[in-house]
Amino acid sequence: MTYTVITGASSGIGYEAAIAFAARGKNLILVARREGKLEELKADIQAKYDVDVIVKPEDLTVSERVHGLYEDLKQYELETLVNNAGFGNFDPVAEQDLNKIQKMIRLNVEALTVLSTLFARDYENKEGTQLLNISSAGGYNIVGGAVTYCSTKFFVSAFTEGLAQELQGKGAEMKAKVLAPAATETEFMKRSLDVEDIEYEGNVKQYHTAKEMAQFLLELYDSSKVVGIVDGETYEFHLKDPLYPYVQRSFSE
Numbered sequence: 001m002t003y004t005v006i007t008g009a010s011s012g013i014g015y016e017a018a019i020a021f022a023a024r025g026k027n028l029i030l031v032a033r034r035e036g037k038l039e040e041l042k043a044d045i046q047a048k049y050d051v052d053v054i055v056k057p058e059d060l061t062v063s064e065r066v067h068g069l070y071e072d073l074k075q076y077e078l079e080t081l082v083n084n085a086g087f088g089n090f091d092p093v094a095e096q097d098l099n100k101i102q103k104m105i106r107l108n109v110e111a112l113t114v115l116s117t118l119f120a121r122d123y124e125n126k127e128g129t130q131l132l133n134i135s136s137a138g139g140y141n142i143v144g145g146a147v148t149y150c151s152t153k154f155f156v157s158a159f160t161e162g163l164a165q166e167l168q169g170k171g172a173e174m175k176a177k178v179l180a181p182a183a184t185e186t187e188f189m190k191r192s193l194d195v196e197d198i199e200y201e202g203n204v205k206q207y208h209t210a211k212e213m214a215q216f217l218l219e220l221y222d223s224s225k226v227v228g229i230v231d232g233e234t235y236e237f238h239l240k241d242p243l244y245p246y247v248q249r250s251f252s253e
């Protein structure tokens with residue numbers, strides 16, 4: 001029995017990705033803070049699909065909990081890890097709330113790096129394993145007013161593309177891939193703007209639904225490409241080879 005781990009599965013892209021992987025017959029381990037939402041999703045999935053679903057409520061901004069989660073995952077055989085949990089912030093740098101920003105960096109960067117590292121360490125030579133890290137179109141272009149958020153996503157893109165090249169160079173079995181959504185209708189905007197709620201219709205010029213984004217994630221999963229990116233102008237989906245320049249280090253030990 002193998003499992004697909006999805007962080008941030010209680011809403012948005014992670015929630016729809018859980019349903020899409022379950023429809024493929026994949027057993028799931030669902031991670032987020034809101035246990036009730038994860039339990040509801042588990043019940044909905046198990047009413048439709050014959051898969052095992054395990055719920056792991058965790059706050060991934062807490063470093064020890066990230067390591068604790070991975071320790072706990074060692075009892076299962078993993079096939080895919082989707083590092084999707086993340087949030088944004090839309091404030092000029094000098095005005096941003098450092099408490100929120102430090103949490104964002106711990107979640108978007110630190111938790112993703114720790115989980116990716118431990119997963120690659122244990123599974124890089126296991127056939128069929130995949131690491132799918134969720135970046136953003138803002139991980140390839142800096143969006144004005146969201147400089148720090150975009151910087152976390154530049155990290156996700158560079159780290160994941162670099163890991164993909166490293167794994168390929170070693171002849172490893174694991175594939176590392178990066179999804180770069182543009183605006184997608186989820187809880188992202190309200191969390192990023194710290195507002196009660198926000199209607200996408202009428203307020204956001206163009207966007208995808210979370211279901212559409214989860215389908216694109218599966219297209220990336222099925223493909224031999226490393227990057228799944230949304231064109232910020234046309235909103236078309238593109239599967240691509242790594243976009244960042246990559247050079248071998250120029251010294252030996």
Ligand SMILES: NC(=O)c1ccc[n+]([C@@H]2O[C@H](COP(=O)([O-])OP(=O)(O)OC[C@H]3O[C@@H](n4cnc5c(N)ncnc54)[C@H](OP(=O)(O)O)[C@@H]3O)[C@@H](O)[C@H]2O)c1
Binds near residue numbers: 058182184
């Ligand atoms: N929506 C967009 O426009 C857009 C565009 C580009 C990239 N993205 C990226 O897509 C990913 C998914 O976001 P989304 O749009 O689906 O937003 P979302 O609906 O807000 O989902 C975020 C998920 O992350 C979880 N999460 C937040 N803080 C957490 C924490 N401390 N520990 C564990 N889980 C936590 C949330 O669950 P709990 O609150 O229950 O913990 C939720 O399940 C993010 O990495 C985001 O940066 C989104």
